[in-house]
Amino acid sequence: MPFTNADCARCRRDFPSLARALDGRPLAFFDGPAGTQVPNTVIEAVSNYYRTANANTHGLFPTTRETDRLLQETRETVAAFLGASDWRSVSFGQNMTTLTYSLSYALAREMKSGDEIVITQLEHEANRGPWLNLQERGIVVREAALRPDGRLDGDDLARQITGRTRLVAFNMASNSLGTVNDAALARRLSREAGAWLLLDAVHYAAHFPLDVTALDTDFLLCSAYKFYGPHVGILYSRPGLLEALNPDRLRTQDQEAPYRIEMGTLNHAALAGVKAAVEYIASWGAGESPRERIVSAMREISGYEHELGAYYYDHVRSIPGVAAHGPDFSGLRAPTVSITVEGLPPAEVARALGEKGLQVWDGHFYGLRPLEVLGLMENGGVVRAGIVMYNTREEVDRLLAGVEAIARR
Ligand SMILES: Cc1ncc(COP(=O)(O)O)c(C=O)c1O
Numbered sequence: 001m002p003f004t005n006a007d008c009a010r011c012r013r014d015f016p017s018l019a020r021a022l023d024g025r026p027l028a029f030f031d032g033p034a035g036t037q038v039p040n041t042v043i044e045a046v047s048n049y050y051r052t053a054n055a056n057t058h059g060l061f062p063t064t065r066e067t068d069r070l071l072q073e074t075r076e077t078v079a080a081f082l083g084a085s086d087w088r089s090v091s092f093g094q095n096m097t098t099l100t101y102s103l104s105y106a107l108a109r110e111m112k113s114g115d116e117i118v119i120t121q122l123e124h125e126a127n128r129g130p131w132l133n134l135q136e137r138g139i140v141v142r143e144a145a146l147r148p149d150g151r152l153d154g155d156d157l158a159r160q161i162t163g164r165t166r167l168v169a170f171n172m173a174s175n176s177l178g179t180v181n182d183a184a185l186a187r188r189l190s191r192e193a194g195a196w197l198l199l200d201a202v203h204y205a206a207h208f209p210l211d212v213t214a215l216d217t218d219f220l221l222c223s224a225y226k227f228y229g230p231h232v233g234i235l236y237s238r239p240g241l242l243e244a245l246n247p248d249r250l251r252t253q254d255q256e257a258p259y260r261i262e263m264g265t266l267n268h269a270a271l272a273g274v275k276a277a278v279e280y281i282a283s284w285g286a287g288e289s290p291r292e293r294i295v296s297a298m299r300e301i302s303g304y305e306h307e308l309g310a311y312y313y314d315h316v317r318s319i320p321g322v323a324a325h326g327p328d329f330s331g332l333r334a335p336t337v338s339i340t341v342e343g344l345p346p347a348e349v350a351r352a353l354g355e356k357g358l359q360v361w362d363g364h365f366y367g368l369r370p371l372e373v374l375g376l377m378e379n380g381g382v383v384r385a386g387i388v389m390y391n392t393r394e395e396v397d398r399l400l401a402g403v404e405a406i407a408r409r
Pocket of ligand 1: 033034094095096097098124126127171173174175200201203220221223233366
């Protein structure tokens with residue numbers, strides 16, 4: 001069953017912050033790529049944890065046992081979201097960036113000077129900084145090229161990955177341009193080179209169903225605050241792989257996967273919210289198992305977002321003086337559209353839209369590298385609008401009218 005406009009209207013009632021208004025007009029939240037709003041069930045799960053069971057783990061009294069059970073259930077729920085067969089593959093952390101840094105130190109211990117890591121010019125800084133840091137240990141970082149149309153150059157990726165490559169760290173979808181990348185190609189090339197594959201699915205996970213088993217990846221990272229949950233980072237590791245690595249950790253902590261890479265006490269209340277967020281998504285799907293419901297919901301919501309994203313993309317680029325960047329919507333693409341308005345700094349456009357309650361991001365939002373490569377940083381970056389399940393056609397029409405009014409000035 002497709003996710004329809006009526007479903008969108010229905011889902012909006014679940015997100016209390018969508019009722020906020022500015023000067024009598026509702027706020028329009030196009031800032032989803034930097035973090036979505038959260039539904040009531042997530043808010044209730046977080047507050048219910050604090051109301052009933054705020055405790056640390058691994059004790060011998062009721063509330064600590066409840067916390068252990070909650071964390072276990074959250075891992076199982078997230079495993080279903082990722083398509084992982086084993087909850088032991090699911091580690092949690094503060095966010096994707098800190099988990100990637102932790103993992104980078106562990107992987108560096110398995111590498112020697114002269115070993116190579118391949119990234120791409122479409123990476124968010126979180127999938128660059130941790131690897132570039134390893135250059136001080138003599139590890140070489142190579143970058144596969146971005147083409148002017150906002151797509152990766154697959155031939156260049158194939159050239160960069162060689163027998164010296166130990167890791168390919170690859171973005172599944174760009175938070176700057178909306179490009180969806182060919183993870184299967186990255187897997188094939190990294191496999192041929194005998195290298196690990198790490199997928200940054202932070203932007204992708206908000207818009208498409210994930211299947212770590214089909215992707216056959218070694219690591220995958222995402223962040224629950226991009227898909228209607230609280231600020232929690234998620235790391236998938238292939239079963240057995242984390243045990244073979246030596247991440248920084250305390251001798252007092254649990255030494256097995258998935259705990260082995262988790263630093264200090266987790267945010268238990270937020271984890272209650274992560275479970276509720278995945279269950280919220282699943283509630284829009286059909287099927288026997290939670291996994292089937294998650295995949296069906298993500299597919300249908302994805303179709304809705306794609307159509308609305310395409311509508312915005314096609315109309316906004318027809319406004320005189322406006323350019324839309326990144327691939328068109330003829331193929332798989334995230335519903336995240338970045339524009340520039342001739343003669344106007346992105347910050348000015350975003351401020352003017354913000355004054356009308358149209359909430360968009362300007363600049364580079366840490367997805368800096370592709371914008372540098374495309375020469376878009378010289379004028380302050382881009383203006384980015386992201387579509388998620390609760391955005392409506394009416395909101396997009398308001399945004400188009402807002403952009404048109406600014407471009408005409
Ligand atoms: C593609 C991508 N990768 C990584 C990150 C970093 O995620 P986190 O904020 O969880 O560290 C983001 C956040 O915007 C992102 O969009």
